[in-house]
Amino acid sequence: xxxxxxxxxxxxxxxxxxxxxxxxxxxxxxxxxxxxxxxxxxxxxxxxxxxxxxxxxxxxxxxxxxxxxxxxxxxxxxxxxxxxxxxxxxxxxxxxxxxxxxxxxxxxxxxxx
Numbered sequence: 001x002x003x004x005x006x007x008x009x010x011x012x013x014x015x016x017x018x019x020x021x022x023x024x025x026x027x028x029x030x031x032x033x034x035x036x037x038x039x040x041x042x043x044x045x046x047x048x049x050x051x052x053x054x055x056x057x058x059x060x061x062x063x064x065x066x067x068x069x070x071x072x073x074x075x076x077x078x079x080x081x082x083x084x085x086x087x088x089x090x091x092x093x094x095x096x097x098x099x100x101x102x103x104x105x106x107x108x109x110x111x112x113x
Contacts, residue, residue: 005031017101017108024052024105032103043091044103046071051104061109064088064097 002009003016005028011019016032018024029048033040040048050071054062062070064085072084092099101109 003028003031003035013108015102015108018105021105021107028105029103036099036102038092038099038103040103041091043087047088047091047096047100048104051100051106055104055106061097061101061106067097 001012001014001016003012004010005025010023010028012032013019016035018028030040033044038044047067050067051062054066054070067088068081068085072081088096097109101107
């Protein structure tokens with residue numbers, strides 16, 4: 001499938017995952033989010049960039065557990081990791097890891113993450 005981003009076509013699979021990671025841009029994330037009915041705010045971008053940085057460093061996607069462990073203790077609005085997990089689900093209600101990976105231009109995560 002193709003997604004038009006700034007007048008050029010970017011190839012995705014049927015679920016919206018980039019076929020070529022090097023084609024990722026913030027504009028891609030915005031277009032994909034709009035297609036998925038997600039309005040991106042600062043908290044969304046923090047997660048998108050966390051996933052991109054984690055993937056660059058570890059060559060794999062973070063799991064939900066890793067995400068909660070790494071960011072949940074740093075988040076000043078939430079007092080514990082469970083509250084932070086609920087916050088993440090409020091941002092990405094269906095499947096946070098799957099949705100964030102898609103917006104971050106990363107590969108489809110394995111089913112158990």
